[in-house]
Amino acid sequence: MPAIVGAIKVNAISSSGVFNVGDVFRIAPVSTAKTFSGAGSFNTGDNLNVRNNYSVTRVNDSDGVDQNITAVI
Template sequence: MPSMVGPIKINSVDGGVINFGDSFYLAPKASSKTNAGSGALNTGDFINTNNGLSSTNPFDPDFKDQGNIGNA
């Protein structure tokens, strides 16, 4: 089915796939976990973050959060 893609701005791509328009099958090829504080991973041209007290707990009791078995 046809689709329209509007204005696009890509700052960087680090090991990924970019799809425009329709896509039949998407599956992650890798998985990772990142711990960051409040407002640490914001992206954009003009960023203004006002954070009070921020705390991040990097300890996770789970063995696995997201597997990538079977994604060829």
């Protein structure tokens, strides 16, 4: 069924992002990422006061592969 779409504003699309308007059969990611970060790492804004007296980020990942990427046709 056709889609009726009004105005669209796209600020940014990352290199692995997908932008679709309307009908679609399949959308699949082409990349994966894993991020390790400590307490207060992704805080953004003006006049932040972050206090972390003790913070430990454990990064022991024994399986090695979390999401395999295979060819999608």
